[in-house]
Amino acid sequence: MCAERSLGQEAKKEVKTFGTTTTELLQLLDWLTECECVEVAMESTGVYWKPIWNILEDACRLTLANPAKIKNMPGKKTDVKDAVWIAQLHRCGLIEGSFVPDEKIRDLRDLTRYRRKLVQNCTQEKNRIHKILQDANIKLTTFVSDVFGVSGRALLESIVNGEVLEAEGLRKMVKTQLKNKVPQLIEALNGRLRLHHRRMIKRHLDHFRYLEKEIQDLEQEIDTLIQPHHQEIELLDTIPGISQDAAASILAEIGPDMSKFPTDAHLTSWIGVCPANNESAGKKKSKKKRRGNKGLKSVLCQAGWAAIKSKNTRISSVYNRLLKRCGP
Numbered sequence: 001m002c003a004e005r006s007l008g009q010e011a012k013k014e015v016k017t018f019g020t021t022t023t024e025l026l027q028l029l030d031w032l033t034e035c036e037c038v039e040v041a042m043e044s045t046g047v048y049w050k051p052i053w054n055i056l057e058d059a060c061r062l063t064l065a066n067p068a069k070i071k072n073m074p075g076k077k078t079d080v081k082d083a084v085w086i087a088q089l090h091r092c093g094l095i096e097g098s099f100v101p102d103e104k105i106r107d108l109r110d111l112t113r114y115r116r117k118l119v120q121n122c123t124q125e126k127n128r129i130h131k132i133l134q135d136a137n138i139k140l141t142t143f144v145s146d147v148f149g150v151s152g153r154a155l156l157e158s159i160v161n162g163e164v165l166e167a168e169g170l171r172k173m174v175k176t177q178l179k180n181k182v183p184q185l186i187e188a189l190n191g192r193l194r195l196h197h198r199r200m201i202k203r204h205l206d207h208f209r210y211l212e213k214e215i216q217d218l219e220q221e222i223d224t225l226i227q228p229h230h231q232e233i234e235l236l237d238t239i240p241g242i243s244q245d246a247a248a249s250i251l252a253e254i255g256p257d258m259s260k261f262p263t264d265a266h267l268t269s270w271i272g273v274c275p276a277n278n279e280s281a282g283k284k285k286s287k288k289k290r291r292g293n294k295g296l297k298s299v300l301c302q303a304g305w306a307a308i309k310s311k312n313t314r315i316s317s318v319y320n321r322l323l324k325r326c327g328p
Contacts, residue, residue: 011091015080020048025055032060041090043067043082044098053100063090063097070095099270101255108225109252113295115218116249118211125208129156132200137191143184148208151175155189160202165189222248232256240315241307246299253296271296 014035018028032040040056041063042049049064056062065086072085089095101109126148133140133147138159144152151174158165158173165173171182178185226233226248236247254260254267261267268274272292278285308319 013084013087015083017080020051022051022055025052028052029055029059032056039063039090041065041086041095043070043086062100063095064100065089065095066098099255099260104225105252105255108222108248111218111222111225112249112252115215115222115245116295116298118215118218122208122211122215125204125211129201129204129208132197132204136193136197138193139188139191140185143181143188144178151178155185156201156205159189159193160198160205162198219245226251229256239303239307240310240313241303241305243303243306246303249299250296253293253299271300273297273300 016031018024018031032038038060040060042052042065044064044066053062053064070086070089072081076085086095100106130141130147140147140152140155144155146152147156154173165186167182167186170185171179174182174185229251232251233244233247236242236250237244242250258267261270265274269290270292272290272294275289278288304315307313307315310316
């Protein structure tokens with residue numbers, strides 16, 4: 001940690017090393033208070049900046065620096081030299097702070113990101129069950145569009161329990177149009193199902209049901225946190241392709257305060273959904289997109305695909321016009 005004071009005159013530099021436990025970070029806070037240092041800049045390194053941020057958030061004005069934008073000259077890479085270099089840059093106003101939302105929005109962001117992970121895990125469990133059905137010569141997916149619907153789950157439970165299904169019992173088990181496909185379903189369920197397959201399907205089904213319950217609990221907690229921002233959620237929901245879940249995820253990533261992003265160009269650049277500029281000697285080279293916010297980028301991508309399927313909207317019209325020239 002490096003502290004610099006007296007901007008109008010020659011800086012006084014003090015270098016001191018602290019540990020990472022809460023007690024040692026509180027000692028860091030006491031030292032900064034003693035030095036009358038209220039401006040603190042730090043480098044964003046994974047999640048290791050968060051403990052320091054949590055301790056100093058209420059006492060100092062914090063600036064989180066992007067490591068790619070504060071690189072020092074080669075051959076000067078040590079922790080102490082990095083601290084001195086960051087202090088010098090910040091004293092001269094050369095560090096552009098990264099966006100860090102307030103605590104409640106950070107909590108909402110954790111929940112929405114975890115929900116997306118659980119949904120992905122549900123999809124993985126579904127794919128594993130599909131794989132086992134094919135391995136057991138069970139061609140259920142040929143006649144059942146959604147194996148994890150009401151009828152599909154009832155059939156999977158009967159497979160797990162090793163039941164011998166007759167036409168009459170199967171007709172009572174399935175719903176809607178599947179009642180007309182009972183002969184085909186009996187043929188599809190006639191495979192080479194072993195005890196191993198039934199046990200594996202049971203494990204995946206149990207885990208799948210557990211994930212579904214966890215997602216429901218998360219959604220209730222997310223609904224509670226977004227109540228103060230119901231107006232923003234309603235406005236986002238009016239955009240074609242964006243649902244309530246997508247609106248909650250967008251709010252969790254960018255927060256309700258749009259003053260953090262001066263223009264829409266700043267926001268799209270921060271997300272990483274616009275091409276970079278790479279021009280030299282009048283020639284434009286490759287325009288690789290920056291990494292940006294991966295979670296928000298995936299949500300917007302899903303919303304975009306949903307929007308182009310809706311009719312009579314500006315987004316779908318632009319897509320259909322570009323489709324002829326660029327392809328899907």
